[in-house]
Amino acid sequence: MIRFLTAGESHGPGLTGIIEGLPAGLELSAELLSQDMARRKMGYGRGGRMAIETDAVRFVAGVRKGRTLGGPVTVWIENRDFRNWEGIMGAEPGVPGTESGPQKEVFVPRPGHADLVGGVKFGHRDLRNVLERASARETATRVALGAIARAYLSLFGVNVLSVVRSIGTVSWSGPPESLWADPEALRRQTLLSEVFCPDSESSARMVEEIRAAKKAGDTLGGIFEVRALGLPLGLGSYVQWDQRLDGRLAQAFLSIQAIKGVEFGLGFEAARLPGSKVHDPILPGGERGPERPSNGSGGLEGGVTNGLPLIVRAAMKPIATLYTPLPSVDVRTGAVSPATVERSDICAVPAASVVGEAMVCLVLAQAFSEKVGGDSVEEVLAHFRESQRLARERTRWGGGM
Numbered sequence: 001m002i003r004f005l006t007a008g009e010s011h012g013p014g015l016t017g018i019i020e021g022l023p024a025g026l027e028l029s030a031e032l033l034s035q036d037m038a039r040r041k042m043g044y045g046r047g048g049r050m051a052i053e054t055d056a057v058r059f060v061a062g063v064r065k066g067r068t069l070g071g072p073v074t075v076w077i078e079n080r081d082f083r084n085w086e087g088i089m090g091a092e093p094g095v096p097g098t099e100s101g102p103q104k105e106v107f108v109p110r111p112g113h114a115d116l117v118g119g120v121k122f123g124h125r126d127l128r129n130v131l132e133r134a135s136a137r138e139t140a141t142r143v144a145l146g147a148i149a150r151a152y153l154s155l156f157g158v159n160v161l162s163v164v165r166s167i168g169t170v171s172w173s174g175p176p177e178s179l180w181a182d183p184e185a186l187r188r189q190t191l192l193s194e195v196f197c198p199d200s201e202s203s204a205r206m207v208e209e210i211r212a213a214k215k216a217g218d219t220l221g222g223i224f225e226v227r228a229l230g231l232p233l234g235l236g237s238y239v240q241w242d243q244r245l246d247g248r249l250a251q252a253f254l255s256i257q258a259i260k261g262v263e264f265g266l267g268f269e270a271a272r273l274p275g276s277k278v279h280d281p282i283l284p285g286g287e288r289g290p291e292r293p294s295n296g297s298g299g300l301e302g303g304v305t306n307g308l309p310l311i312v313r314a315a316m317k318p319i320a321t322l323y324t325p326l327p328s329v330d331v332r333t334g335a336v337s338p339a340t341v342e343r344s345d346i347c348a349v350p351a352a353s354v355v356g357e358a359m360v361c362l363v364l365a366q367a368f369s370e371k372v373g374g375d376s377v378e379e380v381l382a383h384f385r386e387s388q389r390l391a392r393e394r395t396r397w398g399g400g401m
């Protein structure tokens, strides 16, 4: 069983991630993780912090000579900004000389952030004790662990990709199927856009809208789409509520800071259409199993992958920190006061799309490990091949069923 945890504060010394349950012998390197780490820092509308961090990943456990050992894999990502925060964020109280100067305490909660609820829940008067962990800085760890999960998924020929579908009021219909089917070309074209939208006209309009929001002291959200290609039929299960893969993916997406909605395939549109326009006919097909001429289901039926691409879209709300702040209350006095303004992103939808990919990789890796298990890569691959053989046999109609 694959499971993972993250730890660390936004301006503390660094971030730690642990992922357990990977087979021994999986090839891993910092270099392999670096592309995803770099993409998460990108996107027009991010704040000054991204210029400070390098987000280099160091393996501190579970990997030797470029291969997993079978134990928990632990990653460490340094917060380079910590050197500017050491006196404020250090773990030891009263280290001489470190507590002079501004302490960057936060007393006026930002509407839409975790400040108010965290302060009341944990009894923190200084709301910095809340925002440091609630911050999406934590997603750097998820992307590192997600890239490890991606390496595991590559054993099965699975590819996970994303594009930005809308920012603010600007939206577009998404790439044609032919471009989705060419992962390298899609990735290249997505990276050419400042907002990870491979349609250049929409991309330029999105950038313009972010620029206008910044000028107005405002922020923006948007929608991104993640797809997983090359999935076999049979990951996840309908036999228990918490084994349904759509439910597990939805939880994973909603756990990303500021994600407020998730849909699969036709999504909410399906509620407006008759069944004949929603469900995907089942045709006999050939050697590769039944054929489905459409994919309104987004690759899941009964909480189980059906062999079609997984299609998930997530909606991100606008960033909570406003440079023209909303009214709030000073927790020391109860007086009405403008919400705290911290250095902040204006829009982080492109970055969130990379985090979304990471969460899909992690949930799919868990589902694969449940289905095909195994202590070594060799064993995992043998189990996978056998399960593929059985699936082929069972869809040779009139034969194996």
Ligand SMILES: Cc1cc2nc3c(=O)[nH]c(=O)nc-3n(C[C@H](O)[C@H](O)[C@H](O)COP(=O)(O)O)c2cc1C
Pocket: 047, 112, 113, 114, 134, 135, 136, 139, 256, 257, 258, 259, 317, 319, 320, 321, 343, 344, 345, 346, 348, 351, 352, 355
């Ligand atoms: C990649 C990314 C970057 C973010 N950057 C900021 C930011 O700079 N300022 C901010 O106020 N919120 C930012 N957020 C959102 C907050 O972390 C989030 O709104 C907060 O933790 C409260 O959680 P909730 O919105 O899910 O309720 C970001 C989210 C993501 C995914």
Ligand SMILES: C=C(O[C@@H]1CC(C(=O)O)=C[C@@H](OP(=O)(O)O)[C@H]1O)C(=O)O
Pocket: 010, 047, 048, 049, 050, 053, 134, 135, 136, 137, 138, 139, 140, 257, 342, 343, 344, 345
């Ligand atoms: C640090 C990251 O994102 C941060 C997420 C974030 C928030 O409130 O969620 C607030 C900002 O933090 P800071 O005040 O340090 O600039 C973002 O930069 C990151 O993505 O690596």
